[in-house]
Amino acid sequence: MDPQQLESIEVDLLLEAIYRRYGHDFRNYARASIERRVRQFHAQSGCATLSDMLPRLLHDEAFFADFVTRFSIPVTELFRDPQVYLALRNEVMPVLRTFPFLRIWHAGCASGEEVYSLAILLDEAGLLARSTLFATDFNDTALERARAGIYSAADMGEASRAYQRAGGARSLADYYHADAQHIVMKRRLRERVTFANHNLVTDGVFTEAHLVLCRNVLIYFNQALQDRVLGLFRDTLVRGGYLCLGTRENLRFSAVDSSFEVVDAACRLYKRLA
Amino acid sequence: MVGVSAGGMLALERLLACLPVGFASAVIIVQHLHPTEDGYLALHLDQHCALPVGVAEDKAPVCPATVTLAPAGYHLLVERCRTFALSIDARVCFARPAIDVLFESAARVWGARLWGVLLTGANHDGTRGLAEIRALGGRTIAQDPADAEHPLMPQTAIDAGVVQQVLTLDGIGALLAALPAAASAMEQERII
Numbered sequence: 093m094d095p096q097q098l099e100s101i102e103v104d105l106l107l108e109a110i111y112r113r114y115g116h117d118f119r120n121y122a123r124a125s126i127e128r129r130v131r132q133f134h135a136q137s138g139c140a141t142l143s144d145m146l147p148r149l150l151h152d153e154a155f156f157a158d159f160v161t162r163f164s165i166p167v168t169e170l171f172r173d174p175q176v177y178l179a180l181r182n183e184v185m186p187v188l189r190t191f192p193f194l195r196i197w198h199a200g201c202a203s204g205e206e207v208y209s210l211a212i213l214l215d216e217a218g219l220l221a222r223s224t225l226f227a228t229d230f231n232d233t234a235l236e237r238a239r240a241g242i243y244s245a246a247d248m249g250e251a252s253r254a255y256q257r258a259g260g261a262r263s264l265a266d267y268y269h270a271d272a273q274h275i276v277m278k279r280r281l282r283e284r285v286t287f288a289n290h291n292l293v294t295d296g297v298f299t300e301a302h303l304v305l306c307r308n309v310l311i312y313f314n315q316a317l318q319d320r321v322l323g324l325f326r327d328t329l330v331r332g333g334y335l336c337l338g339t340r341e342n343l344r345f346s347a348v349d350s351s352f353e354v355v356d357a358a359c360r361l362y363k364r365l366a
Numbered sequence: 367m368v369g370v371s372a373g374g375m376l377a378l379e380r381l382l383a384c385l386p387v388g389f390a391s392a393v394i395i396v397q398h399l400h401p402t403e404d405g406y407l408a409l410h411l412d413q414h415c416a417l418p419v420g421v422a423e424d425k426a427p428v429c430p431a432t433v434t435l436a437p438a439g440y441h442l443l444v445e446r447c448r449t450f451a452l453s454i455d456a457r458v459c460f461a462r463p464a465i466d467v468l469f470e471s472a473a474r475v476w477g478a479r480l481w482g483v484l485l486t487g488a489n490h491d492g493t494r495g496l497a498e499i500r501a502l503g504g505r506t507i508a509q510d511p512a513d514a515e516h517p518l519m520p521q522t523a524i525d526a527g528v529v530q531q532v533l534t535l536d537g538i539g540a541l542l543a544a545l546p547a548a549a550s551a552m553e554q555e556r557i558i
Contacts, residue, residue, distance in 0.1 A: 096474050096477075096502075122445065122451045122453075123445055123446065123451075124443035124444065124445050124446075124451045124471045125443060125451060125453045125455065127474075128443070128453075128455070128467070128470070128471065129455070166453075166454045166455065167454060167455070167456050167457070168454065172439070173439075308440075308452075308454050310424070311424045311440075311451065311452040311453060311454075312453065315425065338424075339437075340422070340423055340424050340437050340440060340452050341424050342423070342424075345425065
């Protein structure tokens with residue numbers, strides 16, 4: 093048996109063990125990335141082989157906690173893909189304005205930069221006061237970071253340019269307090285967002301929403317899991333509600349394709365059909 | 367598989383111009399580029415290449431006789447079922463996309479049928495990836511640092527002892543152009 097096949101068996105066993113012992117289900121994650129993450133964790137674990145991590149993952153909760161904490165959290169930016177935020181600003185906000193109140197679900201919010209980007213758009217559209225934003229992730233470490241809203245000051249030059257390309261007419265600095273190293277998003281943005289643990293793999297629909305954002309999360313899932321999650325989004329959205337995916341993700345091969353129409357193809361912006 | 371960084375626009379233009387009509391392998395490229403430029407780069411290179419040049423979509427199949435670029439801001443990987451996979455995991459060698467990430471995943475898919483080519487760049491990315499390709503039986507090629515606009519990237523790989531062949535850009539182009547054409551593609555499925 094070649095070493096790749098052996099490694100594949102080891103990864104299967106580790107994922108099965110994690111699922112049955114702790115309930116975290118990575119079994120239907122896209123394989124290339126999950127294997128890379130397992131190898132990276134293994135490299136600093138002190139274990140000789142991948143399967144040597146098995147008894148430790150099963151019996152040593154601290155080892156597992158370390159695994160999930162280090163399990164690399166997707167890294168995003170304020171106004172990542174500015175053209176998407178421009179499309180949300182110009183095409184979606186005017187429609188959202190017609191609703192008396194708004195519920196928005198940002199699924200897989202990671203470290204939270206894009207939730208705050210959306211909160212800024214809502215604020216500038218005059219909609220923030222009647223909006224409830226749910227930002228969810230399965231990773232508590234990521235959620236803590238998102239809830240704190242503290243980011244590196246060194247990234248703000250780039251973020252500010254992205255904000256302007258997203259149609260921002262003010263100064264991004266209006267939305268945060270800064271010291272030499274860090275910035276913290278202003279309280280009036282943070283207090284509009286409810287951060288909660290939700291696992292797209294195992295949890296169900298928890299609210300009705302007018303807009304669902306789930307950007308660069310589906311790339312980590314295999315096709316079957318993608319279909320499940322897109323089904324959750326379809327069932328969450330009100331008729332005429334919007335779905336926004338990552339710019340390299342699409343509905344083309346999915347089972348829910350017929351429930352949506354394309355609003356902006358390049359920005360992967362879709363509308364739930366009536 | 368081609369990894370390229372600083373000075374890459376001109377190098378890719380010249381290299382892709384060498385690929386003849388009927389070239390049968392899939393060419394997959396990581397260029398470290400600015401996060402807003404990838405659409406333009408693909409359009410530009412498409413005009414210099416006999417094969418269609420595009421940007422990778424998540425879960426799209428790897429197609430022979432095409433050139434695919436990693437999208438800006440994403441790592442590009444390949445699944446065993448020969449589809450593309452993307453991730454926004456942390457940068458590697460300050461880069462996303464990173465050459466190491468693509469090369470390491472592709473080495474696991476294609477093993478001895480994979481060629482890894484490392485071109486001009488001012489970065490250490492690509493050396494680990496070439497090492498993995500070589501360890502799994504693939505062929506590793508680096509641009510001659512004297513021929514490269516930025517020699518550091520190929521030089522790092524050469525110094526690490528993971529490169530089998532050092533060639534000028536024109537030499538690499540000639541080597542690729544001489545690959546067997548479409549007739550043998552089905553059995554060979556050589557991926558560059």
